[in-house]
Amino acid sequence: MGGADGAWSELTRHFGDIELLENARAVLAWDQQTYLPARGAEARGAQLAHLTGLSHRATIDPRVRTWLDTLEATPLDPIRAGGVRNLRRTVDRAVRVPTELVERFAALQSEAFGAWVQAKQADRWDLFAPVLERVVEVSLERAAAIDSAGHPYDAVLQEFDPGTTVSSLRGVFGRLQQGLGGLLEAIAARPPIRARPLSLAEAHQVALHREVTAALGYDYTAGRLDFAEHPFTVSLGTGDVRITTHLHEGDLLGGLSGSIHEAGHGMYEQGLPRDKVGWGMEGAASMGLHESQSRFWENWVGRSRPFLDWLGGRLAAVAPELGADTRWLYAEANRVTPGLIRIHADEVTYNLHIIIRFELELALFERQLRVADLPEAWREKYREHLGVVPETFREGVLQDVHWSGGAFGYFPSYTLGNLYAASLARALEGAVPDLWSEVAEGRFGGILAWLRQNIHQHGHVWDAPELVRRAVGERDSVSDLLDHLWSRHGALYGAVRPV
Ligand SMILES: [Zn+2]
Incomplete structure (x- = not known):
């Protein structure tokens, strides 16, 4: 031959x-x-x-x-x-x-x-x-x-999201930041929602994480859940995709959303065309697309009212001391509070954490900022963008694992993921009419089947923007994301969107 x-x-x-x-x-x-x-x-x-x-x-x-x-x-x-x-x-x-x-x-x-x-x-x-x-x-x-x-940051961006550049990110992040500012202002003018932290013994939490992720569609015959300092997902070969989580005894919803996030990554990996090993197209289309899968399950599904109603029923079974009325879970899961920790951020402020990291990484790569000055620069950025200042390194510059792995250029993938997910969600709602009534009953098969068919099975035949365009048509993902946030968080606070 x-x-x-x-x-x-x-x-x-x-x-x-x-x-x-x-x-x-x-x-x-x-x-x-x-x-x-x-x-x-x-x-x-x-x-x-x-x-x-x-x-x-x-x-x-x-x-x-x-x-x-x-x-x-x-x-x-x-x-x-x-x-x-x-x-x-x-x-x-x-x-x-x-x-x-x-x-x-x-x-x-x-x-x-x-x-x-x-x-x-x-x-x-x-x-x-x-x-x-x-x-x-x-x-x-x-x-x-x-x-x-070229720009050194463009060189690292290509590894994670081919085609993405510093200048394209500046444009998208600028529009998004402006839109988020308007929403945050409208929410701040409304009465705040009081925190209602939810704690559950660790053993019960582990069982709940396993039950929920399995119900979503993460296949435990081809994976397992373990514990790590910073949760991650990794594929170890065909039929073996591992997810990890980090338990927070006093923050049941935060820990669970971390597991749902990783299960989203895991389901994507489990749906990739792994029978074509060595073909070069069997992997993920980009890390932004990977994050679209995790963020989609974590937020669009995991913080929706139908999902939380279903979860409330499961919680009442595991921990009867929480009481039968769990309707308040929706407000707790969607409270908007500028905070210090990215992975615990609400959907509205989350992208500001990413913009902060993007600006700091860019400054490091342009040699405008020295590593020695990072903690102070971090505090400055948090004061500027979120109005909060960390008192410890753990809650500040040391919170994320990424820089220890030299993964500069990865953080923008999270916001790219939120943007892709916003457009995917719109297309999915059109394609699966019973979506939310199924979710309210703990049935997620229709969602997973749509993602398998439109995203997962194609691997990296096309780059992410083209793959998403084929799935959703021509859409403006910044508008899709802002529409979603206004209709969920604006409505929760009774905030009126200016026309
Ligand atoms: Zn992720």
């Missing part, structure tokens, strides 16, 4: 082998964040760096470029064409970064993760700052290797 067919079968076998290495690496990384004892951290860092180097060497193998050249000169069906486009991007990026730098970055990620966990637990910035300085330097070195001419 020669020509394009031969090149295709060599290419897919080669990337199938790389996928096996990546699966092994993912198991070690999952364990690093869940069960690894502290003294095993250094050896784990070496293991991960070595596997990352092996995978990088295989990706830049010159034969790969020859196979891609052959395939690019041949007419291909859309699925293979999408895979070839993605693999070409991956290879083009990889050949520009020396293997030595790839391994150094991977080792540093492990070291920085360990330092971050310690620093956060002890609330000590000084334990994290020196290693974070090195993470920023190596990240900039990597960005310059990938593209020495």
Whole structure:
């Protein structure tokens, strides 16, 4: 077999082998964040760096470029064409970064993760700052290797959301921020809703998280739920997608929404076309799209009145002391309060947490801000955008895991996800007329089937904006998101939208 067919079968076998290495690496990384004892951290860092180097060497193998050249000169069906486009991007990026730098970055990620966990637990910035300085330097070195001419932040954005740039984000975030400001002002003029925290023993919470995520459609025969400092989801291979959560004894709804978020990621991974391993199109279309799946389930479903009515019934069974009347859950889940912690933020203020991180990362990458000055810059931004100031590092600059992994450029994915989810929700409501009455009965199959058909099964055949356009048509996602927030939160507060 020669020509394009031969090149295709060599290419897919080669990337199938790389996928096996990546699966092994993912198991070690999952364990690093869940069960690894502290003294095993250094050896784990070496293991991960070595596997990352092996995978990088295989990706830049010159034969790969020859196979891609052959395939690019041949007419291909859309699925293979999408895979070839993605693999070409991956290879083009990889050949520009020396293997030595790839391994150094991977080792540093492990070291920085360990330092971050310690620093956060002890609330000590000084334990994290020196290693974070090195993470920023190596990240900039990597960005310059990938593209020495462009904006360094554009180079990292491409990894997570191909096609997204600093200037496109500035435009979208600017419009969104303006709209959110109007809504927040209207809500602040209304009487506040009093907090009614809900606590439940941890053992009961775990059972509830499992029950709810299984009801949504996360498949426990192909996954499991564990505990981590910062919740995440990872695919370890076909039929094995793990989710994690973090329990908050005094904040039942906050912990549960974290599990629903990760189950959203997990269901997306479980619905990807994994039978096409090595094809280059079997993965997620982008991290923004990944976050659209998690945020959709967490917010559009998980904070809706029909869902909370159903949940209230389940809670009354698990914890009768809460009482039979749980209608107040809806107000508690949708209270708007500018706060310090991103993952506990309401839907309205959430995107401001993202805009803050985007501005800080940009300042670091443009060398307008030094790591040493980050805590003060963080406090300033929170005062400016949300009117609150953290008193601890844990509630401020140390709250998120991302920077320890060198994942600069990831945060915008959350807001891109909210925007995609807003448009997907509009299309879904049109396509599944009984949607909300099904949700009120704890039936979520219609939603999942629609997402499977319109999003999950297509993997990364198209980039995220095109995939979403095919699912929802031409829509303005900023308007969709603001409409949703006004109709849920504006209405809850009796705030009137100016025309
Ligand atoms: Zn997420």
